[in-house]
Amino acid sequence: MSRQSKFLKHVRRNGAAAVITTITGTVCPHIAAVGVTYSKEWHRNNPATADCNGTGLIDRTPTNKNIKAFFIPSAMIGSSNVPDNMKKEIGEKVNYDYLMIGVLDADSDVYLDITGYVVNKTYVTFDSSKFRIRNTYPLGITSEIGQASLLVKDDQL
Numbered sequence: 001m002s003r004q005s006k007f008l009k010h011v012r013r014n015g016a017a018a019v020i021t022t023i024t025g026t027v028c029p030h031i032a033a034v035g036v037t038y039s040k041e042w043h044r045n046n047p048a049t050a051d052c053n054g055t056g057l058i059d060r061t062p063t064n065k066n067i068k069a070f071f072i073p074s075a076m077i078g079s080s081n082v083p084d085n086m087k088k089e090i091g092e093k094v095n096y097d098y099l100m101i102g103v104l105d106a107d108s109d110v111y112l113d114i115t116g117y118v119v120n121k122t123y124v125t126f127d128s129s130k131f132r133i134r135n136t137y138p139l140g141i142t143s144e145i146g147q148a149s150l151l152v153k154d155d156q157l
């Protein structure tokens with residue numbers, strides 16, 4: 001059994017249930033007009049176009065996936081075993097709320113690589129709150145057994 005399989009076994013048995021939501025939709029015309037940065041002014045000047053509200057997408061469709069992972073409150077994170085680049089970000093971003101370690105796709109019972117999940121198109125629902133995935137780091141010493149992600153609570157979601 002690979003290290004990743006052993007790790008996922010722990011996640012499956014002891015992880016907390018959560019939902020990861022991926023948003024798909026039509027790319028907002030403001031991006032072609034003024035770039036990826038959200039432009040309130042562009043939307044004010046183009047009232048016929050639906051406001052993407054900073055997401056870059058209109059006609060948004062959420063797709064939910066049940067997951068399992070370990071959720072560690074940020075206050076409990078010690079300095080040992082945390083990669084330097086993660087420590088740097090933790091130090092800079094005091095507002096992150098959880099470290100999410102996993103992740104198991106509970107619907108398919110397979111490892112879920114969330115590296116490519118884009119911040120404003122994905123969020124995690126855990127313990128009745130919604131969180132943006134701030135950043136994701138590989139987890140493991142000799143090989144990647146899972147991932148650790150910084151979650152930031154966002155009441156606008």
Ligand SMILES: [Zn+2]
Pocket residue numbers: 028029030031038039043051052053054056057
């Ligand atoms: Zn827009």
